[in-house]
Amino acid sequence: DGYRLWLRYTAPASGVAFTPSNIVTGCDDPSPTIRKSLDELDIAFESLTGSKLPRGEAPGQGALVLASAACNDGFAQTDRPDVSGLGQDGYTISTLATGDGDAVLIAGQSDAGLMYGVFDLLMRTSRGEDVRGLSVEEAPSVDLRLLNHWDNLDRHVERGYAGQSIWNWHLLPDFLDRRYEDYARANASIGINGVSLTNVNADATVLTPPYLEKVAALADVFRPYGIKVYLTARFSAPMELDGLPTADPVNEDVQEWWQAKADEIYARIPDFGGFLVKANSEGQPGPQDYGRSHAEGANMLADALEPHGGVVMWRAFVYSAEEPEDRVKQAYTEFKPLDGAFRDNVIVQVKNGPLDFQPREPFHPLFGAMEDTPLALELQVTKEYLGFSTHLAYLGTLWEEVLSADTYVYGQGSTVAKVVDGALTGEPLTAIAGVSNIGSDRNWTGSHFDQANWYAFGRLAWNPEASAERIARDWAALTFSTGPEARDVIVDMMMASREAVVNYMTPLGLTHLMGTGHHYGPAPWVDDLGRADWTPYYYHRATKDAIGFDRTQTGSNAIAQYAEPLRENWSDIATTPDELLLWFHRVPWDHEMKSGRTLWEALVDHYDRGVSQVGELKVHWQSLEGAIDRERLREVSAYLDIQAKEARWWRDASLAYWMSVNGLDLPAGTEPPA
Ligand code: GCW
Known part of the structure; x- marks a missing residue:
């Protein structure tokens, strides 16, 4: 049932390759974390083999x-493994090696x-691996691995497509749903060590004593699993909760308010992780309301948390409707001059792309550009712009594309991954956050x-x-417990899925064409929202002659925010990769593509390909009948039917609209829009 x-x-x-004879721990009084690890071993081996492993003495x-x-x-000195370097x-x-064997x-x-090692061993065992004779050495490259929930206190989840919030605030702290613990187990099993519980469009109520008690109860559940709790801090909270006349970060009363609030939180939750803040963006309050900078705002909160070891994750997702500058340039323009101005316990959290979690964007130009500021990468696990939870789109490939993108800032090979994990910057504090789909x-x-x-986010x-x-393969094996052939079919489906979505929604660098507000389904024809930066037309600018957004020197010059040779490559249509073509350029419909076709022909082909790729997903999935339990087989089939119908909707509606603008016929042999 999932x-x-x-x-x-x-x-x-293939069967369980190795069942240990017993479990031996080196300590007489195991910590809660070790006790949870032992519980997990019990759950797992009971399920895998029918019985728990006995405990051994030596x-x-x-x-x-x-x-x-x-x-x-419990162990002799010589048995102590040296893991200090990890x-x-x-x-x-x-x-x-023991006296009587290995x-x-x-x-x-x-x-x-x-505990992470225990989960690794259990996953390997579940996948059929023999864990004897292994020599695994693992350490995370990133310190803070966080889920960001966009959960409101009324249990509505902003951009959530999986029901209500799992935090039942009404019943907390007295009733602790078993689900909280299963959530923690799942996170721990993939190395997630922090969760921000509340929406970045924040409600200050969560900072009041009754709610902090609820938060503390969740923190107690998560603690044994190595997971810290974070909260979103509404910048105007001192005014809303305690009637202060201002939330100006240089005002001493405001500073004291936050210090007292931090003290109060840490008194209840000694290992509280810190605050996640969205300020001065999309209507949220922030330091700019008082003429102060993002750094002044972040630092004020950082100072309140610093004595307790907490951090501030300050979001760079900042843009404004009043600002005439190309929206994709605004975060860089705002934050680049603040490089080095943040306290050591501030991390600036940057979305993977400069716009907003689109099916494809170039990487965000702030990666690499902030040499003296730790940057967290923010990914969106929930698929706001990729068909919600009904469309199959494996995001591992999208994230891999971003992480392996070369910023060139520190020379060739300066990938986003190496900026984020601190390898290039030497930043001591590193973080990745994923907007939860739970x-x-x-x-x-x-x-x-x-x-x-x-x-995949955790991994x-x-x-x-x-x-x-590799991640897809591991997941498929663990989730569907099939043999290798069926697993490979599933992996192939996953690996093709995101590009299929790009093809039928926003091919060739088109972007932000989704229905207004909800972001589901096509709406490229919307051109009059009153806010240019939310309007599809603003992004595609299609006219009778051409389509696309000129971001070169002749246009918004967003390319200037990137390092060479990207700037040069992307300023020329001939050296811009097809998948980013209309992101960076305004291109005539009859422009000859590298393939020899016109832009129009290529565009039509991408839509068609997207539709047929979803058709292939369906065929592949059907071939798994018998290899997958009927319930999940049926559910996924039904969702793929929806996706097929809607891929078609995207293609037909988009093509019909483009044709109404460019007056062109479909290339010969192309099926007309319904
Ligand atoms: O993707 C956009 C969403 C908003 C969201 C915002 C953000 C939480 O449409 O719902 O608000 O981004 O990331 O702050």
Whole structure:
């Protein structure tokens, strides 16, 4: 039914390759984290083999041995694995020679690291791997790996397509739904170590004592799983909650208010992670309301959190309707001059692209441009602009494309991944955030395949250089427990899916053509919203002669925000990759593409391809009949039918509109729009 996500622990088609004889921990008094790891081993082996593993006293042949710096008392000095070089969350899985044969040893520096190792071992076992003789050494490249929930206190989830918020504020703190713990297990299993509970369009109410008590109850559930809680801070909270006349960050009363608020939070939640803030964007209050900069606002909050070790994640998703500058340039224009002006415990959180989580965008030009400011990458797991949860779109490939994009700022190979994980910048604080797609639906994410996006987010946050395909393979094996052939069919479907969406929604660099407000379905004809930066026409600018947005020197010059050679490559149509063509250029309909076709012919072909790709997804999925349980088979089939219908809708509506503008006929042999 999907509730168990990738933690189904169903015996793999090939059988469980190795069942340890018993579990031995090195400490007499295991911490809550180690106890949860032992519980997980029980859940898993009971499900995989029918029985839990017995506990052993001393490591011996075939045992599974768990050790961490804090959990070592039971072992001789020489048995202590040296994991000190792996950092807080790292772990090893290796062979431990004992007097009577080899045991499998999982060792972490911290108990959380050990727990990550336990999950790794369980996933390998579930996928049919033999975990004997492994020598795994793993450490996350990114420190803070966060889910950002956009959950409102009334349980509505902004851009949520999986039911209501899983936080039942009404019943908290007295009733703790078992689901909170399963949520924490799922996150821990993929290395997520922080969750911001509330919408960035923030409600100050969450900072009041009754709500902080509820938040503390969730934090208590998550703590053993190595997960810290963060909250969104509404900048005007001092006015709304306590009647201060201002929220000006240089005002001392305001500063004291936030300090007292931070003290109050930490008194309840000693390991509180910090604040996530959306300020002066889309109507949210912020420091600019008082003529102060984003840095002054962020620093004021940072100072309040600093004594407690908390951080501020300050969003760079800032643009304004009054500002005539091309929307995709505004964040860079605003934040670049503030480089170096932020406190050490501020991280500026930047969306992957400069517009807004579109099916395809170039990477955000702030990556690489802020040499003295830690930047967090913000990804959107929930598919606001990619067909909600009904369209199958595996986002691993989208994120891999961004993470592997070369910014060239520090020379060739300066990928976004290397900026974000601090390898190039040397920033001590690194972070990746994903806007959650989780809700109260039985299957958590609204569709079975959207679970893969939650999973892939965690894996890429842990290792931004991981392969999207490898992640898809692991997920498919864990989620559908099929043999390798069926698994490969699923992986092929996933790997093709995002490009299919790009093809039928926004091919060749087109963008932001979705229905106004809800962002579902096509609306390229909308040209009169009163706000240019939300209007599809603003982005495509199609006329009888040409289509696209000129962002070269002759246009908005957004390309100037990128380093060479990108600036040069993207300023010339001939050297701009087709997939970003209309993002950077205004191109005549009869322009000859690299393929020899006209732009119009190529565009039509992309729409057609998108539709036929969804048709192929359906055929592939049908071929899995018998290999997948009937319930999930049927549900996914029904969703693919919706997607097929709507891919067609996108193609037909878009083509009909473009034809009404350019007056061109369809290329010979093309089916006309319905
Ligand atoms: O993608 C847009 C969404 C808004 C969202 C905003 C943001 C939370 O349409 O719903 O608001 O981005 O990221 O702040």
